[in-house]
Amino acid sequence: MRQSPAGYLSSLSFTIRIAIHTLPGTGHLMRNLVRVVAVSVLFAFLPLASIAQSTPEKTPVQGTVGDCPGGHNCGPKAHGITVGPQGVSTGWRAIHNSALVIDTHADTPGRFVDENFDLSQDAGKGYIDFAKIKAGNLGAEFFSIWVDPKVYKGQEIKRALDMIDSVYEQARLHPDKMMMAFSTQDILAAHRQHKLAALMGVEGGHAIQGDMRVLRDYYRLGVRYMTLTWSNTNELGDSSGDLDDKAVQHHDGITDFGRQVVREMNRIGMIVDISHVADRTMYQALAVSRAPVIASHSSSRALTNVPRNMTDDMLIALARNGGVAQVNFYCGFVSQKWVDTSKKLKDEKDPDYLKVQELFRAERTPETMKEMFAAEAVLEKKLPRPPLSDLIDHIDHMVKVAGVDHVGLGSDFDGIDCSPQGIDSAADLPKITEALYQRGYKAADLQKILGGNLMRVFAEVEKTANQIQSEQAHQDTRREVAVPSGH
DSSP states (O other): OOOOHHHHHHHHHHHHHHHHHTSOTTOHHHHHHHHHHHHHHHHHHHHHHHHHHHSOOOOOOOOOSSOOGGGOOOGGGGGTOEEOTTSOEESHHHHHHHSOEEEEEEOTHHHHHHSOOOTTSOOTTSSOOHHHHHHTTEEEEEEEEEOOTTTTTTOHHHHHHHHHHHHHHHHHHOTTTEEEOOSHHHHHHHHHTTOEEEEEEEEOGGGGTTOHHHHHHHHHTTEEEEESOSSSOOSSBOBTTSTTOTTSOOOSSBOHHHHHHHHHHHHHTOEEEOTTBOHHHHHHHHHHOSSOOEETTOOBTTTSOOTTSBOHHHHHHHHHHTOEEEEOOOHHHHOHHHHHHHHHHHHTTOHHHHHHHHHHHSOOOHHHHHHHHHHHHHHTTTSOOOOHHHHHHHHHHHHHHHOGGGEEEOOOBTSOSOOOTTOOSGGGHHHHHHHHHHTTOOHHHHHIIIIIHHHHHHHHHHHHHHHHHHHHHTOOOOOOOOOOTTO
16 A cells, blocks of 8 residues: 555654664764754655645545446446545445345236246346346345236236245245345345345235235235235226226225225235325325325326326325335336337337237236347337436436435336336346436435335334224223213
8 A cells, every 4th residue: 555645754753763762872963963864854754744634535436337448347436436544435336235225116926927937047138036136236125916907807816826925935945045024124134134035015906806804814925015006996996097998987086995995004014005096096095094105116297297107296295194105117107208209109000119018918928028028129229218317317306306205216127118228127226326326315315215215114104003903902892881861
């Protein structure tokens, strides 16, 4: 390590003092001569020491993930790491690596069941496997239990159970890499053991088939959130996905049964998820819920005007509830340009566009997935992926509207056919941290967005459930006795 001038000065002063005291005691003249020389040398070094102390240390320019152009390793800077004066790593990479990163929506169970996919395999064009999870420092994932309401009509519970089993099977097969988690403490335990915490969320209340007992059974099996609706209106309330469909019977928001479901979710400790629901359903659910709610995978409607996104008023209401909006990565939710171009291709009945849509809705097998990825590559020439900055704009806007305590990440990995440039899998999650860091976000706020906010909400849901159960346990159930007349 190269020593600073100030360091030289300290070392030289110490060396001279030793030399003076170790000179033979027979020559006072010699000692005085050495003192004169020492003082002269010290004064000669003082300007250098002054410069060293007054010149601030320059902060290295942050690099990007990976090596420098040309394949040359640029050392720590290339990975966004700055070594501080105490030898402690700082910068966006260190922040990301030290954070508990939580994603609240991945549709990978569909791959487990339909493609016999295993997380130890290379996901290929898919978003999640163990190698990608490790590279992105993903600490906890809520796997989506999504049942196609048309394909599995009447068999929703059976399909959901198959998908729940598939998540457990991954944890059983890979106990060194993944563990099931059912609480905030379980997530922390998995994080300490450097394992992926696997949680589950049912996407769409139609999966309980109108039966409250099934809701409780899902909780007992480990489901920790439920989205009140998917893109279809159901017994719980209206969805944002079919409001314009006159053939669908709507409810003007949430139903009485939906209110009962929300109250029961509060009681048992299941997080209420309002992604996908109609605006009115969302506001009414907030009025019913005693616990904070989440939007597990929704972005900003102010930036991308689609019904699935949340208006600024909705974001403010969610923040007042204490909840958190988890930003969706889908191109169609983060880029207005992509939405407009996509609509144009659809209206023109572009064959490449229609082919991708057909394959996306088809039964998922390794063969159909391979065909879909090839079709997407062709379509991308007409419908380019939006830049990463579009996704960052959504996060930034939602933070400005709702507050930094109420925004997180809900990728929709393996449930979307397009994500912004540079976000090809879970391995690219650090790029989001880097981009926000470059916009001025500090470590504490980044840790909230990456997972801290979700942990806070989850803990509040657990606390509310305990309170409700305690209230019911101590409720006065004695029969009221009528007071006799005359008293």
